[in-house]
Amino acid sequence: MTIVLTGHSGLIGSALLDLIKKELHHIQAFVVTRRNVVEGNHVDLFGEERIQFINIDDLNTIEGFEIDFVINLSGYSSSSDDFEAMEKLVDANIFFPQKILYTLCGQNKVKYYLNFASFSEYSQDGTLLPNYLYSASKTAFLSFLKYYSSNYNFKILNLVLFSVYGGSGRTKRFYDYLLDSVASDKPIELGDPNVSLDWVHVDDVANWLILLVCGRIDLSKISAVHTDVFLGTGVSTSLLEFSDILQNSMGEKFNITWNSELGRNHSIKYVRAPIEKNSGFMKWAPRKLKDIYGK
Helix, strand or coil, rough: EEEEECCCCHHHHHHHHHHHHHCCCEEEEEECCCCCCCCCCCEECCCCEEEEEHHHHHHHHCCCCEEEEEECCCCCCCCCCCHHHHHHHHHHHHHHHHHHHHHHHHHHHEEEEEEEEEEECCCCCCCEECHHHHHHHHHHHHHHHHHHHHHHEEEEEEEEEEEECCEEEEEEEEHHHHHHCCCCCCCCCCCCCCCECEEEEEEHHHHHHHHHHCCCCCHHHHCCCCCEEEECCCCCCHHHHHHHHHHHHCCCEEEEEEECCCCCCCCCCECCCCCCHCHHHHHCCCHHHHHHCCC
């Protein structure tokens, strides 16, 4: 089993790579990065030859490998809609993954491409309707991906992420600010407490990906070239209720204040993953908040 992974240092990518290291000793993982890679084209990441860093400009070194999964977790997120943000969004969310596609499709056989999308690309009825410039850049890449899929005969699993929490990523999220507030001398100001999102734990996403890449999900049942999988719980929980559940579980007092004026003028107010649209054989069975933290 051979995978190509981008976004290894992000919240989900780091959790997934850690599981691959610990549990999946039969997987060859090529981790693509823009950073300079020392000691030649391949770098041994965990003291194991089977997990290797490759600079994006050196993908020719894996020519001839049959790639079972390309897992695209890379990307740039911004709340800004200005031109500077647009350049970064296009570069990270369109150009970078397209360059990888262009190279791999010209030299390797690819079976499946796992594209991570955002719930903010969709309206409440599940149709594509980007809510932010960031969302628009993710949706735009999907068109390029479909082009390569039709010309190079690989299947797309479009994995729509909802509000991922837990773990330790480079970018702070609502969950992280709550934890930080415990030791903060000053209250941390957060947004509208009535905003309601679908919260999914990073470990549930990473563990499901492990099921996928190690063959415990029968992908032969997929006939469509493009399949959406909604990675949420199907339950919407407000920021206020989320903080109360976590606070009661920890037995700690969060030092926070709420400000409904924070955030974007067109911020999404209510989100629930339409998990009823997922095929049963996908075995997506995430834990809900109260399953993890108790009542």
